[in-house]
Amino acid sequence: MNLFNSALGKNITFVHPAYFIIRGFSGILNIKYYYVFLFFVYIVTVLGNTVVMAVIYLDHNLRTPKYIAVFNLAFVDLFGSSALVPKLLDIFLFNHPSIPYNECLTFLFFCYSCLCMQSFNLVALSYDRLIAIMFPLHYQVKLTNRFMLTMIGSFWVFVIIAVLISVGLLTRLSICKSVVINSYFCDHGQIFRLACNDYSPSSMVSFVYPAFIFWLPFIFILLSYLYIGYTLAKVATVQEGLKAFKTCISHLSLVTIYFIPLLITFTLMEKIHPNARIMNLSLTSIFPPMLNPIIYVLQTQEIKVSVKKLLKIKGRSKS
Template sequence: MLCLSSDCKNITFVRPAYFKIAGFIGIPNMHYYYVFLFFVFFVSVLGNITVMGLIYLDHNLRTAKYIAIFNLAFVDLIGNTALVPKVIDIFLFNHYYISYGECLTFYFFCNICLSMQSLNLVALCYDRLIAIMYPLHYQVRVTPKIMFSIVAFIWLLVLSCVLIALGLLTRLSFCDSVVINSFYCDHGPIYRLGCNDTTPNLVYGNLLIALILWVPLIIIMCSYICIGRALARISTAKERIKAFKTCTAHLSLVAIYFVPILIVYNMRANIHPNARIINLSLTTVFPPMLNPIIYVLQTQEIRASLRKILQSKLKLRVASK
């Protein structure tokens, strides 16, 4: 039950029965965009299941590097599965109203996966950093146990951060609007609706953006500066190119994830709110679709594994005939 803002002075806590997700409402020709989102979702599910299946089936891919790649594929799969079908259901079928508990659950799963993506890129960056700078020590410094520990630490960190943000949202009282101006239940658009003190949410939200976005980006940039110096010390151009090629898949993932987000954040004051919401939705759903494609196309081990599995299945079919 809601109350008018003038009546809220005597009420300490107001929890709404529902929120209204209004991000795409009023934007023309959005039905074409929903078809596009469905295509993105389908490719994302197919690609990430393929990558996870290859790593699981091929024992040659049970290495430290592929633990991080498996985790990235898993996070991408869960993230787009939690986000895209719900967004299509909300806006294509006009189910704009979402219960309070369902909205917070929606927020939890989406933000867990979005946060895991950037931090997982740091884990993959560590793999490339050691491989280029300390190739003789790679088998000792990048073991499955070490990578599993890194991935587990990232999960604990992200779960803790998102749960704290969720706890801060539950302390808010909502006296006026319940309209969330976003395409999903996001932290910023929700806490701005609060009619009590939202300063803790504002401060923590900025800290979370720094931890999830800026800190990983700075770590990755510093790592590649070190990698660049290490490559410069390699004597022949052929060896430098060969070593650099091992980083191209990871660099592509970093560019796909961070560049669109940075552009949207830097241009947010100069673009129409509708365009900003669409751009933010694209930066959210595109990386999980492109990540498996990049790894299949640019990683020799995954291509070889896919080829081997397809050839074995083809031989079985021929033999059965």
């Protein structure tokens, strides 16, 4: 961050507090039960995503573009939950609300990077389904493992640069109004509003970034499925169309779980109580990583077959 500051201007002093105080969930009755629930969700998330990653890694039949994207999604879910939930429990359940300034910005970086990458990973899976259904005979030519790895790598680079810029802009702010963050983590919007100097660049970032990281991926996914449905309705029988669309159920479930709560929360942002908003956003952050592996294990035939095969091999080796 010092390099970022020196590149933008020299001999400028900014007031950075020694620490922030995270004050989300204040005034909510029996909130400790919610923290216990978060711990349970986190355990399921770790186990589920670890299983999915292990199955894809061990079964060479799953080394396909689709499952490269699924593996990356499981990694992002596991890493993002591990960045968020243990720290959240430490802050609220064990009553350690203060967090050092630099640690807070690092916390913000990892949480936002994983949240953004979830959105782009759903785009990669949507593109996979689009090519698989629209060009089934040319799927292996049009969508190779190398192409999928390049796409996901590009998304990672974009997300990391975008989040680094937003964090770097925060270091250009003098925090003097307060050190209290009314959220469940180091929220970008909550931090820049505590500044007493001009925070318009950070405000612009908070307005522009959702368009690129949230709305554009959502629109692409929506249009891709509209195109799939329109094409299948013209050229396929009802049974063929249902069979083709059945391969999209797991991905559509992930899209619904990830985007719908965010749409509802941001649409009703001004009409709901701050505590309700914080609860909704926290659930949106922790539920998809838990449900994604469950959906893929239960709704994807290749994963179920691979799990059964690996369990049989393990059982034989023990015998």
